[in-house]
Amino acid sequence: xxxxxxxxxxxxxxxxxxxxxxxxxxxxxxxxxxxxxxxxxxxxxxxxxxxxxxxxxxxxxxxxxxxxxxxxxxxxxxxxxxxxxxxxxxxxxxxxxxxxxxxxxxxxxxxxxxxxxxxxxxxxxxxxxxxxxxxxxxxxxxxxxxxxxxxxxxxxxxxxxxxxxxxxxxxxxxxxxxxxxxxxxxxxxxxxxxxxxxxxxxxxxxxxxxxxxxxxxxxxxxxxxxxxxxxxxxxxxxxxxxxxxxxxxxxxxxxxxxxxxxxxxxxxxxxxxxxxxxxxxxxxxxxxxxxxxxxxxxxxxxxxxxxxxxxxxxxxxxxxx
Amino acid sequence: xxxxxxxxxxxxxxxxxxxxxxxxxxxxxxxxxxxxxxxxxxxxxxxxxxxxxxxxxxxxxxxxxxxxxxxxxxxxxxxxxxxxxxxxxxxxxxxxxxxxxxxxxxxxxxxxxxxxxxxxxxxxxxxxxxxxxxxxxxxxxxxxxxxxxxxxxxxxxxxxxxxxxxxxxxxxxxxxxxxxxxxxxxxxxxxxxxxxxxxxxxxxxxxxxxxxxxxxxxxx
Numbered sequence: 001x002x003x004x005x006x007x008x009x010x011x012x013x014x015x016x017x018x019x020x021x022x023x024x025x026x027x028x029x030x031x032x033x034x035x036x037x038x039x040x041x042x043x044x045x046x047x048x049x050x051x052x053x054x055x056x057x058x059x060x061x062x063x064x065x066x067x068x069x070x071x072x073x074x075x076x077x078x079x080x081x082x083x084x085x086x087x088x089x090x091x092x093x094x095x096x097x098x099x100x101x102x103x104x105x106x107x108x109x110x111x112x113x114x115x116x117x118x119x120x121x122x123x124x125x126x127x128x129x130x131x132x133x134x135x136x137x138x139x140x141x142x143x144x145x146x147x148x149x150x151x152x153x154x155x156x157x158x159x160x161x162x163x164x165x166x167x168x169x170x171x172x173x174x175x176x177x178x179x180x181x182x183x184x185x186x187x188x189x190x191x192x193x194x195x196x197x198x199x200x201x202x203x204x205x206x207x208x209x210x211x212x213x214x215x216x217x218x219x220x221x222x223x224x225x226x227x228x229x230x231x232x233x234x235x236x237x238x239x240x241x242x243x244x245x246x247x248x249x250x251x252x253x254x255x256x257x258x259x260x261x262x263x264x265x266x267x268x269x270x271x272x273x274x275x276x277x278x279x280x281x282x283x284x285x286x287x288x289x290x291x292x293x294x295x296x297x298x299x300x301x302x303x304x305x306x307x308x309x310x311x312x313x314x315x316x317x318x319x320x321x
Numbered sequence: 322x323x324x325x326x327x328x329x330x331x332x333x334x335x336x337x338x339x340x341x342x343x344x345x346x347x348x349x350x351x352x353x354x355x356x357x358x359x360x361x362x363x364x365x366x367x368x369x370x371x372x373x374x375x376x377x378x379x380x381x382x383x384x385x386x387x388x389x390x391x392x393x394x395x396x397x398x399x400x401x402x403x404x405x406x407x408x409x410x411x412x413x414x415x416x417x418x419x420x421x422x423x424x425x426x427x428x429x430x431x432x433x434x435x436x437x438x439x440x441x442x443x444x445x446x447x448x449x450x451x452x453x454x455x456x457x458x459x460x461x462x463x464x465x466x467x468x469x470x471x472x473x474x475x476x477x478x479x480x481x482x483x484x485x486x487x488x489x490x491x492x493x494x495x496x497x498x499x500x501x502x503x504x505x506x507x508x509x510x511x512x513x514x515x516x517x518x519x520x521x522x523x524x525x526x527x528x529x530x531x532x533x534x535x536x537x538x539x540x541x
């Protein structure tokens with residue numbers, strides 16, 4: 001079809017010059033509202049809505065103290081996910097995702113600084129008063145050379161893999177060269193099990209608190225959220241983006257977004273997030289601009305679903321067909 | 322002083338608005354005869370769902386974000402809100418597919434299509450901010466997972482899914498305002514341009530224009 005023919009045809013669609021039928025827009029809107037209201041109330045009565053209580057550091061440290069202490073140890077030596085994340089939390093650059101030469105994560109720098117050792121371990125322990133041995137242990141750790149600190153944490157993390165849980169929800173590791181770590185980690189575990197660490201990580205500079213980023217980052221570094229999510233079919237490998245807790249439908253409209261995470265080369269790429277986001281960005285732009293994209297805009301004419309939609313019209317006006 | 326009277330802003334805006342959308346277009350009592358398919362109801366069903374989800378959201382906001390966790394009535398309205406959202410997206414996606422196969426951008430209606438698709442895309446973060454504002458396990462999981470994509474794109478630097486205060490504000494005010502504004506623009510554009518006519522698929526030129534009736538003509 002030539003450009004001029006297309007333009008002329010498009011012009012002919014501008015205004016309908018044929019027959020009209022009675023129509024009541026307000027009546028239609030009122031009926032639609034009533035029907036949808038009835039449907040929504042019915043769905044509410046039948047299925048209600050999910051509300052699984054949030055995980056807390058207190059419950060995590062009680063139900064899985066080994067995982068909690070292991071996570072805390074990795075926060076201390078910076079080997080946790082948060083410790084090696086990079087912008088916007090810290091200046092680590094090794095794991096920053098990129099799109100070719102573009103590193104968008106670095107463009108705005110460290111806007112939400114998190115020092116995993118200081119924020120998740122040292123500062124909460126420093127807030128515990130009345131335990132001079134603990135404060136001394138922290139000072140010993142901080143005064144030690146980086147190499148020594150790394151040796152302590154490496155040995156301690158290796159020992160935690162074989163740790164046992166005692167009846168009091170505390171943990172026991174085989175004796176070794178861990179420096180002051182056992183004292184620090186035992187105190188942190190006790191603090192967490194009392195609920196103190198939840199409060200310490202939620203506390204900011206203001207009296208009113210509405211930003212749980214640090215507590216969430218800490219929990220996400222451990223297994224507490226992942227284990228819970230797996231039970232609820234929320235993992236990425238379970239197409240979890242489309243699910244909600246308790247077998248409820250989630251954000252089903254994101255099926256295409258989560259689809260890319262399941263297929264290569266996205267699923268095996270270390271840049272999966274930025275690649276999928278870029279892909280969805282391009283597709284979203286294409287969706288918006290369909291009227292101007294040859295091929296995509298012509299498909300509806302070539303695949304005659306419109307004959308089904310307007311079958312009454314074509315039946316009444318066979319000349320149009 | 323100049324001898325020519327300046328045109329008042331208000332009058333100019335009114336004239337332009339009435340010119341683009343005269344009352345018979347804004348609140349029509351007739352539509353083209355080809356508007357006879359179930360696919361046409363999904364637009365108005367999307368609108369009805371939007372009304373219900375905004376109404377239920379306003380009720381939820383009366384008592385604050387904690388209310389629905391401890392109140393049976395609050396939980397009921399949270400359920401209304403959830404199912405309104407699910408239906409809103411379902412109806413909107415069917416509406417979108419229908420309009421695609423009708424090539425509803427024809428005849429100078431590209432802006433109608435664009436406002437519709439942008440509404441769909443803006444509704445996605447609007448819903449996402451709701452999911453991460455629930456203050457339950459869903460919020461914890463979704464915010465900690467979704468942050469990685471936003472951080473990779475640099476968006477996470479100023480839009481933090483784990484920041485409840487920020488997400489709640491976006492969810493109850495900024496993004497709904499954007500969605501409602503886009504929907505209003507979309508509906509007004511539909512009213513201005515009218516619904517898209519069927520494809521002319523014969524080789525003959527389009528039918529000779531006939532004047533639109535002053536009042537609706539019942540179909541034979």
